[in-house]
Amino acid sequence: xxxxxxxxxxxxxxxxxxxxxxxxxxxxxxxxxxxxxxxxxxxxxxxxxxxxxxxxxxxxxxxxxxxxxxxxxxxxxxxxxxxxxxxxxxxxxxxxxxxxxxxxxxxxxxxxxxxxxxxxxxxxxxxxxxxxxxxxxxxxxxxxxxxxxxxxxxxxxxxxxxxxxxxxxx
Amino acid sequence: xxxxxxxxxxxxxxxxxxxxxxxxxxxxxxxxxxxxxxxxxxxxxxxxxxxxxxxxxxxxxxxxxxxxxxxxxxxxxxxxxxxxxxxxxxxxxxxxxxxxxxxxxxxxxxxxxxxxxxxxxxxxxxxxxxxxxxxxxxxxxxxxxxxxxxxxxxxxxxxxxxxxxxxxxxxxxxxxxxxxxxxxxxxxxxxxxxxxxxxxxxxxxxxxxxxxxxxxxxxxxxxxxxxxxxxxxxxxxxxxxxxxxxxxxxxxxxxxxxxxxxxxxxxxxxxxxxxxxxxxxxxxxxxxxxxxxxxxxxxxxxxxxxxxxxxxxxxxxxxxxxxxxxxxxxxxxxxxxxxxxxxxxxxxxxxxxxxxxxxxxxxxxxxxxxxxxxxxxxxxxxxxxxxxxxxxxxxxxxxxxxxxxxxxxxxxxxxxxxxxxxxxxxxxxxxxxxxxxxxxxxxxxxxxxxxxxxxxxxxxxxxxxxxxxxxxxxxxxxxxxxxxxxxxxxxxxxxxxxxxxxxxxxxxxxxxxxxxxxxxxxxxxxxxxxxxxxxxxxxxxxxxxxxxxxxxxxxxxxxxxxxxxxxxxxx
Ligand code: SF4
Numbered sequence: 001x002x003x004x005x006x007x008x009x010x011x012x013x014x015x016x017x018x019x020x021x022x023x024x025x026x027x028x029x030x031x032x033x034x035x036x037x038x039x040x041x042x043x044x045x046x047x048x049x050x051x052x053x054x055x056x057x058x059x060x061x062x063x064x065x066x067x068x069x070x071x072x073x074x075x076x077x078x079x080x081x082x083x084x085x086x087x088x089x090x091x092x093x094x095x096x097x098x099x100x101x102x103x104x105x106x107x108x109x110x111x112x113x114x115x116x117x118x119x120x121x122x123x124x125x126x127x128x129x130x131x132x133x134x135x136x137x138x139x140x141x142x143x144x145x146x147x148x149x150x151x152x153x154x155x156x157x158x159x160x161x162x163x164x165x166x167x168x169x170x
Numbered sequence: 171x172x173x174x175x176x177x178x179x180x181x182x183x184x185x186x187x188x189x190x191x192x193x194x195x196x197x198x199x200x201x202x203x204x205x206x207x208x209x210x211x212x213x214x215x216x217x218x219x220x221x222x223x224x225x226x227x228x229x230x231x232x233x234x235x236x237x238x239x240x241x242x243x244x245x246x247x248x249x250x251x252x253x254x255x256x257x258x259x260x261x262x263x264x265x266x267x268x269x270x271x272x273x274x275x276x277x278x279x280x281x282x283x284x285x286x287x288x289x290x291x292x293x294x295x296x297x298x299x300x301x302x303x304x305x306x307x308x309x310x311x312x313x314x315x316x317x318x319x320x321x322x323x324x325x326x327x328x329x330x331x332x333x334x335x336x337x338x339x340x341x342x343x344x345x346x347x348x349x350x351x352x353x354x355x356x357x358x359x360x361x362x363x364x365x366x367x368x369x370x371x372x373x374x375x376x377x378x379x380x381x382x383x384x385x386x387x388x389x390x391x392x393x394x395x396x397x398x399x400x401x402x403x404x405x406x407x408x409x410x411x412x413x414x415x416x417x418x419x420x421x422x423x424x425x426x427x428x429x430x431x432x433x434x435x436x437x438x439x440x441x442x443x444x445x446x447x448x449x450x451x452x453x454x455x456x457x458x459x460x461x462x463x464x465x466x467x468x469x470x471x472x473x474x475x476x477x478x479x480x481x482x483x484x485x486x487x488x489x490x491x492x493x494x495x496x497x498x499x500x501x502x503x504x505x506x507x508x509x510x511x512x513x514x515x516x517x518x519x520x521x522x523x524x525x526x527x528x529x530x531x532x533x534x535x536x537x538x539x540x541x542x543x544x545x546x547x548x549x550x551x552x553x554x555x556x557x558x559x560x561x562x563x564x565x566x567x568x569x570x571x572x573x574x575x576x577x578x579x580x581x582x583x584x585x586x587x588x589x590x591x592x593x594x595x596x597x598x599x600x601x602x603x604x605x606x607x608x609x610x611x612x613x614x615x616x617x618x619x620x621x622x623x624x625x626x627x628x629x630x631x632x633x634x635x636x637x638x639x640x641x642x643x644x645x646x647x648x649x650x651x652x653x654x655x656x657x658x659x660x661x662x663x664x665x666x667x668x669x670x671x672x673x674x675x676x677x678x679x680x681x682x683x684x685x686x687x688x689x690x691x692x693x694x695x696x697x698x699x700x701x702x703x704x705x706x707x708x709x710x711x712x713x714x715x716x717x718x719x720x721x722x723x724x725x726x727x728x729x730x731x732x733x734x735x736x737x738x739x740x741x
Pocket of ligand 1: 037038040041077078102103104105106110111133134135136162416638
C-alpha cells in the first residue's frame with residue numbers, strides 16, 4: 001500500500017530520494033574512458049567483444065573523449081612520462097567520475113619496479129577499485145564494474161569524494 | 171656466412187680487428203674510421219649491408235674484464251640477400267664528445283642513435299635531432315649506465331611541446347616563419363595523442379597541416395617506456411621470459427620463443443626436435459593472432475566495425491586453446507631455455523584444427539567485406555606510399571617492409587627451426603601503400619596456417635626439454651626424491667643458467683619484423699646487458715616518410731596498418 005504523496009497520486013507517480021534515482025541512472029549507464037596503454041588494454045578489448053560483452057552492464061559506450069565519460073579505466077603501465085597526461089585527462093573528465101586501476105601495473109607498478117614506472121596510479125589520481133592480475137581476465141573487469149555500481153548506490157550528490165586527494169603531481 | 175665473405179671483409183678493413191661470433195662478423199674499429207667503415211659496408215656491392223638493424227651501446231663499468239674504453243657503440247647491419255650479419259663496434263673515450271653520426275648513411279640511425287644518447291649519454295656528432303626519446307625531457311642522467319640506480323625515479327611535470335622540432339622539420343620542407351604567419355599560407359598544427367583512439371596505445375603524432383595535407387610530421391614515443399632492459403639486468407635468464415611476453419603483447423609467445431632461441435644459440439644447445447616443431451606451430455599461430463588484432467583494429471579505424479567482430483572473435487576463441495595449453499590467456503611465459511614449459515595436451519591437434527577453421531572463416535568473411543569494397547580501395551590505394559629503398563634505409567622489417575616490395579623474411583633468408591623444409595610463400599607488395607600493408611597481413615595469415623598444417627603432419631614424438639641439468643630444471647620427481655635433482659633445481663633457480671662471457675646478437679622473424687636480442691654476458695646467470703631490437707621502433711622511425719604529403723585521415727589508417735605495439739616500441 002502506498003503511503004503519503006503516492007497514496008493520493010495513484011500508481012502513475014513514484015516518489016523517491018533524489019540521490020537514489022540519480023544513482024540508479026548513473027549505475028547503469030557508466031560511460032568508460034579507456035586509458036589503455038599496454039597489455040591490459042588487450043584484455044579490455046576482450047571484455048568489450050562479443051564473448052564477455054560489457055554492454056550487459058550498461059557500460060559499452062566507450063568514449064575516447066574524457067569530457068563524455070564518467071568511468072576511467074586505466075589499463076596498463078603508467079610511466080612518469082605518461083603520468084602528466086593521465087592527470088590532465090582525469091581532470092578533463094566532468095564530475096562525478098570513478099577510476100578503476102586495471103592490472104598489477106596500474107595498481108602498483110607490477111613487475112616494473114624501476115626508474116621509469118609509476119608505482120601505482122593512486123600516487124597521481126584517486127582510485128576507486130583495483131583489479132589484480134597481469135593481465136586480469138575479462139571477468140575481473142566486469143567484476144570491477146559491478147563493484148563500482150555497488151559503490152555508486154551508496155553515494156550522495158552532495159559529497160565530493162576526493163576533495164582531499166593529493167598526488168605527487170599536485 | 172661463407173668464408174669468402176669473411177676474407178673479403180678482412181681484406182677490405184685491414185685496420186679493424188675482425189672476429190666471427192655465431193655466424194656474424196664483428197668488426198672493431200676506431201671512432202675516426204667508423205663513418206668510412208659503415209659507408210663502405212653499405213655501398214660496396216660485395217657487402218651490400220643496406221639494412222641497419224640496430225644501434226646500441228655497452229657500458230663496461232662493472233664488467234669483470236678490463237676494456238679499452240668504458241663505452242662502446244655497436245651498429246648491427248645486415249645484408250639480407252646473402253644472410254650476412256655484421257656488427258661494427260667502436261670505443262667511446264669521451265661520451266660528451268662522442269663519435270660521428272651515421273644518420274646521413276642510414277635513416278634508422280636517427281632513432282637508434284637518439285636512444286643511445288638517451289640511455290647512455292653518448293653524443294653523436296652531426297646528428298640533426300639528438301634529444302631524448304624514451305625518457306621524458308626533464309629526466310636527468312642516463313638510466314642504462316651501470317652507475318644509475320635502478321630505483322631512482324624522476325617525475326615529469328610537463329609534457330614536451332615539440333614546437334622546436336616541428337619547426338625544424340617545416341624548415342627542412344622549405345616552410346619558413348613568414349610563410350607560417352602569412353594568412354594565406356598559414357600552417358595549422360594538429361596533435362594526435364598520446365591518448366587518442368587512433369594511436370592504439372600511447373604515441374604522440376604532431377602534424378603541420380596545409381588544409382588537410384600533412385606538410386611536416388614529428389612523433390614522440392617513449393610513453394610506455396617501462397625499463398625492460400634495466401630490469402632484465404637484475405634477473406636470471408629464465409626470469410626474463412615473463413618480461414618478454416610483455417614486449418609485443420599481441421603475440422606474446424613469439425617473443426618468448428625469440429628470446430629463448432637467442433639464449434640457446436649462445437649456449438650452443440640444440441633443443442629437441444619436438445620442441446622445434448612446437449615452436450614453429452606456436453609462433454605461426456601467434457603470428458596469425460597478431461595479424462588478426464592488427465587488421466581488426468585497423469578496419470575499425472576505417473569505419474568497418476563489423477570486421478572487428480569477425481576477426482577479433484576468432485582471436486578470443488583461440489584463448490581457449492592457449493589457456494588449456496599454458497594456463498594463461500595473454501601472457502603465457504611458455505618457453506624455457508632449453509625447451510618448453512610442457513608438452514601439448516591430449517587432443518590439441520583437433521582443437522588447433524577447429525581454431526584454424528574458425529580463423530579461416532573469420533578471415534574469409536572479413537575479406538569478403540574488404541576485398542572488392544570500393545571505399546576500402548579508395549581509402550588505401552596509393553596512400554602513404556613508401557618505396558622499398560626508403561623502407562630499408564629506415565630499418566623497416568617484416569610485413570611493412572615486404573609491402574614495399576622487399577622480400578626479406580628471416581624464415582627464408584636466415585632460416586632456423588627447419589623453416590627451409592616448409593613449403594610456404596612470402597607475399598610482397600607491389601606499391602608499398604596502405605592497401606599492400608593490409609593485404610599482406612591477410613595473405614600471411616593464410617601462409618602461416620599452411621605452415622602449421624605441414625608441421626602438424628610431421629611433428630615427432632619425444633621430450634620437449636633437453637636433458638641437461640645445467641640448463642633445464644629436472645623433473646619434479648627427481649627434485650623431491652634425490653639430492654642431485656634437488657641441488658640442480660636449487661642452483662638453477664637461484665643462480666640461473668650460466669652463459670659464458672661474451673656478446674652476441676640473434677634475430678627472429680616475429681609478427682612485426684625482425685625481433686633481435688643483443689646480449690652481453692659476464693659469465694654469470696644474469697645478463698650483463700640485454701638490448702632488444704624491436705621491429706616497431708624502426709617502423710615508427712620511418713613514419714613521417716610515409717605520411718608527409720598525405721592527408722591527416724590517411725595518417726590515422728597508416729598508423730593502424732603498421733601495427734605499432736607500445737610494449738615493444740618503448741620497452
Ligand atoms: S599488469 Fe601485466 S598485463 Fe597489465 S599492463 Fe602491466 S604488465 Fe601488462
